Amino acid sequence: EAGVAQSPRYKIIEKRQSVAFWCNPISGHATLYWYQQILGQGPKLLIQFQNNGVVDDSQLPKDRFSAERLKGVDSTLKIQPAKLEDSAVYLCASSSRDPSGRPRGKGTGELFFGEGSRLTVL
Amino acid sequence: GQSLEQPSEVTAVEGAIVQINCTYQTSGFYGLSWYQQHDGGAPTFLSYNALDGLEETGRFSSFLSRSDSYGYLLLQELQMKDSASYFCAVTTDSWGKLQFGAGTQVVVTP
Numbered sequence: 001e002a003g004v005a006q007s008p009r010y011k012i013i014e015k016r017q018s019v020a021f022w023c024n025p026i027s028g029h030a031t032l033y034w035y036q037q038i039l040g041q042g043p044k045l046l047i048q049f050q051n052n053g054v055v056d057d058s059q060l061p062k063d064r065f066s067a068e069r070l071k072g073v074d075s076t077l078k079i080q081p082a083k084l085e086d087s088a089v090y091l092c093a094s095s096s097r098d099p100s101g102r103p104r105g106k107g108t109g110e111l112f113f114g115e116g117s118r119l120t121v122l
Numbered sequence: 123g124q125s126l127e128q129p130s131e132v133t134a135v136e137g138a139i140v141q142i143n144c145t146y147q148t149s150g151f152y153g154l155s156w157y158q159q160h161d162g163g164a165p166t167f168l169s170y171n172a173l174d175g176l177e178e179t180g181r182f183s184s185f186l187s188r189s190d191s192y193g194y195l196l197l198q199e200l201q202m203k204d205s206a207s208y209f210c211a212v213t214t215d216s217w218g219k220l221q222f223g224a225g226t227q228v229v230v231t232p
């Protein structure tokens with residue numbers, strides 16, 4: 001079974017530029033998450049999708065960050081304009097839930113993460 | 123506010139046993155998970171406790187006490203490959219929203 005795919009793996013930009021990250025979750029996983037992980041910290045949830053609808057985006061800085069999940073599969077996270085403090089690894093994860101959001105498998109705790117996209121803002 | 127507290131670093135020798143404690147204060151609680159992350163790698167799921175008690179998976183065990191808002195991960199027969207960061211995480215709603223702690227770096231020495 002293929003894992004969560006993310007691209008690009010690395011990106012270096014200057015402040016005030018824009019950047020976009022792409023994520024392809026595990027096939028059949030209806031729930032998709034974007035996390036931000038700053039060096040030395042735990043992942044912080046930015047946005048959670050159930051199919052193509054947003055479940056939680058309370059910690060997404062909406063003045064500069066946007067995310068979409070068209071057709072309920074792939075997702076894109078965009079930052080425009082970037083700030084120095086946006087330097088981090090952006091992790092995409094998916095989990096197996098049925099269309100109504102109920103968890104399958106090992107319950108609500110198991111997320112499958114991609115390798116992440118490491119962003120450096122200069 | 124919401125918080126998950128865990129030690130920042132633990133050092134132990136090969137073959138030893140390490141216990142990583144996690145105390146949490148969150149608006150909702152559905153379960154406690156543990157994840158392992160090697161440098162530059164993706165977090166990988168280790169265990170999940172929704173009910174009080176001990177769950178054992180090979181060399182790793184996880185414990186939960188909901189009344190104490192406390193859990194721990196026990197790593198037995200430590201190996202060099204266990205050197206990594208370990209995160210506790212609380213599922214805070216029925217949609218599976220996961221809130222992570224800051225992580226504990228485990229350093230295994232020969």
